[in-house]
Amino acid sequence: MDLDLTPEETEKLSRELCHPVTPDAVIGSSPSGDTDYAIEVIYGPGVMDPEGRSAKSLAEIVFGRKFPFDKKIAVLHQRRIKGSFTDVQLRKIAGQFYNDIVQNVKVFPRKELQQGIGPYMSPVEVPPPGPILHYDLNARFDFEDLVNELARNAENKDKAREEAKKKSDSWLKAAKEYYECDVSETNPSLNLLRISDGRMLALNLEEMASIKGHYSRPDIIEARKKVGLSGKATDVELELFGQTWSEHCKHKIFNADVSYIEGGIEERIKEGIFNRFIKSATLAIQKQKPDFIKSVLWDNSGVVDIDPKASNYVCFKCETHNSPSFLEPYGGAITGIVGVYRDPLGTGRGSLLIFGVWGYCTGSIFYDGDLRPPLHPDQLIEGIHHGVRDGGNKHGVPNAIGGTFFDDGFMGKCLVYVGAAGLVPKVVDGRPGYEKWVDQGDRVIVVGGRVGKDGIHGAIASSEGYHKNTPKGHVQIGDPYTQKNVQEFMWEALAEGLINFSQDSGAGGTGSAAGKTVRDEEVYIPNPINRFEKAESK
Template sequence: MIYRIEIGLKDGVPDARGRGVIHRAAGALKMAIDECRTRDVYKVVANIDAATAAVVQKTFADPVVAESAMDRLPAPATFDWMLEIGFKPGVTDNVGRTARGALKDIVGRELDWEEQVYTCMQYFISGNLTRKDIEHLGKDLLANTLIQTIAVFSKDEWLAAAPDVSAPIFDDHPEIKVNVIELPDDDAALMKISSDGILSLSLEEMRAIRNHYLRADVKAHRAELDLPEWPTDIELECIAQTWSEHCSHKIFAGVVEYKDEETGESETINSLYKTYVKASTKKIEESIDWLVSVFTDNAGIVKFNEDIHLVYKVETHNSPSALDPFGGSMTGIVGVNRDPLGTGMGAALVSNVWGYCLGSPFYDKEIPEGLMHPRRIRDGVHEGVIAGGNESGIPYSRGFECFDERYLGKPLVYCGTMGTIPVEVGGRPSERKEIEVGDWTVMCGGRIGKDGIHGATFSSEELRTESPAQAVQIGDPLTQRKLYEFLLEARDLGLFRCITDNGAGGISCSFGEMGKYSGGCECDLAGAPLKYEGLQPWEVLVSEAQERMTLAVQPEKREAFEALAKQRDVEVAFMGKYNDSGYFTVKQDGKVIASLDMDFLYETGCPTLVMPGRWKKPSVPAPAVAPRADYSETLVKL
């Protein structure tokens, strides 16, 4: 059964969301809206009777300020247009997922896969506006067409239409299969494979992969496992995310052939990171004693007092924020929360920081195709950062904003988190990570979906009109909060041996990287919890979710770990074991579909990037001397 529940504010209750739309439309679109009233719509797809549905209706609506109805509320007193915005099928709907949790509590049982709650929002708008104006409002201010749907109704159309009681239609589930990607001896064809697959691999890297699969020892290993001669799609995707700029920082690690054109002097710099960033810190370390762990984990650790260390990390979420400002920055703030949480044995989170480099919010020239107005990006980014922090219970302490026209094409969105970690956990230094052969490979937290696929590779290339919607992972702060509290409790009980976050490469990143501690890892994707059916194996492996972590759990601790997870309402999946084979091996229902040499994957395989560097003294004209002015009146106004 599908039950449609519509909820709106009672007459006389101020509509803050509607007033926000009026204000933002005037500022960003120069659009005058007389009145805007909003409503929430829940479509409950569940095996429940009408009496239970009535309880759900009452639960979802706040009786003090709101009224609700099955199917449809009475029409607002005045409106000219109704704009409805919902999520496309398969896109994470956080409100719907939270509502589904409430539905589960009401019915008092586990829900079947098909039992879901879908949400959308309606805007009833009054003003001297055309249909084109309302579509402009939806596409360019209120919705992101990459992940949301827009429907526009005139007043007469809405009054005549029956309420929509259908659920979102998913594509037919494709056949689950593993494709073999032949790598031809043709440079153009190799680059087409990289470009079409959003792999962000250079020609040299594609050649290196091809040459690797032509080696006799590699062929022998693959024949032993009944794997094809050429890489499977899951292997190629795993290599691409591991070698992406986002994950491996190839530019910082590359060789710079540097020349000072003023003096004519030249030098070769082997890794800017090792030569300057890491070396300067190591030099400072010789004269101080408070650096505990730097350049080795998800975040840095420094001493604070005898009981705790401070843990700190800042990273960027630039490309996702350009595609979906709210979702991109929310995934940025909750994503960087994971880094201290996945550092050492896990840190408690204290506060968030942020910084934005954006185009001017007052930009009045033509916006290049595929880009959003910087004011919309700014407002969406800040809302996402604040919402992500508030909903996951981590306050923000400070931030900055910088505006320049050169950031129009790709904004910079910095998100950071500070945390604390005990000096010792379980009788050993808290920063030390270790895994023993035979430990379980465990994924816990949010489920895997299509959002977050190609996050690492997409973030490593220039924005283009073909940039994929699914690269933006939509964070789920409430799920992350439950996961966070569960992990700190499990840490203090000694229920896991090692922890890291599911980075931009999903479990391909976390499982493989943690496997380096033991020397190998094996997992079976059949145990992965999915948001919906039909994901291909390579999608399951590389899809990112901010509210997911990977752990190594001792075999003797499994029962206690699972019991605590159930008690704390956190989903966990025991997907394989760590070993010392030297390979990252992936199975689907017991059949090997990928086996990657970890030395090739993480150490020796990726070609070193060689870049020219030139210094030429810039010519900067002296600024014109502006006449002094009296700012008294301006200051008084301020």
């Protein structure tokens, strides 16, 4: 830690952090003991460290003063090993305890242990915000410009040209299939796909062409001029399209026109899997039992009246968190469970969480075949359940029930289901608790942890299968401690009748929440809230 405490204050804080029965507290370098190696794991620079953040909050309570934002406490985990191992063997052992996507690792031999290992923290350097980027959606495709762009990160220009040829050929093929005719190699459609690929938007040509059409509308051009915007799309606007139309948020597969053959019989589900098997069945039940289903298919979770004599309704939501969990199981799963907790919190004007549920689909933990996913199913399932368990326990919410299904068909991508239930007051300030509205002049209050650059493209990554270019930055570490405080704050505010509309930020952040909240109105957010104070907008 670097809180600039006096020796006496450091001693006092160590006693507060240390349980009086089981562990010991050591200030400074730790003794080597009867071990030959030590492996230390710590979160990388800028990655959320919920335990360290909570320890800093404890220090502020103990000493009755606030510490600057850039002063922090970091938590690292150390494992001592006895025996004789090669460097390669030690690295393999260390690989069982950390994930290089979000963590750093150090291995200390006996000689360094005897000298004493001092605590350390990864420095965080936040670059100043870059300029807003603008994209001409009508520009023609320039192959040489793509080569020059790729050459910045390639071994040489020949490698860049080879990679550019692969990309342009695939985009040309997609354009020919979309238009069902020959397309020139400089067609603007290839440039649209280049933009989608370069920004990792995971949008196909039909979607990018639709965005282009939006910016070409005379009324949109005129409206943009009035607020000082050009006809070119900004990077933030394109990111919003990518997030909103992602598989995680839009569920394009569930809503698609599906045709398939099974047992020699072809069947078509024109209205989509979701509409036929979920929406229609739910609405049929609501029609039969209107007093049972109170709110469904429009808010962040569904609301039902299980006990007419009770003072609360029950709301429930379930979702998946597959892509990040496949790369970093602990971070992906804990973000998934605390994320789905926010859906009941964002239902109506708020709710009180009562339990969570889970379900996993992975390859066999005994798999010994030729496939080499980022993590073996044995390590994957351990990390996933650790994340779900921590997300519930540290939030004060019990995980009530769950199960695991093993099949090697999930070696390419696991499925991680998480769900949550909450209590919605039947009446708040004279109106049903599941109702929500926005009045003109209402203030928007954003509560929770700071946002940063980790977790970017989390929703977008759900639209793709795992590949070598899957962005590692879309993995985020959830903070159940902070969210527990949010739960307590919202429940008290709800009881006071201070909330008209509650909305979870979700994968799209403030932009997504604002869009869901205002619908046909306008919202003005003058200063986005960032995790790093130095990166705040001015």
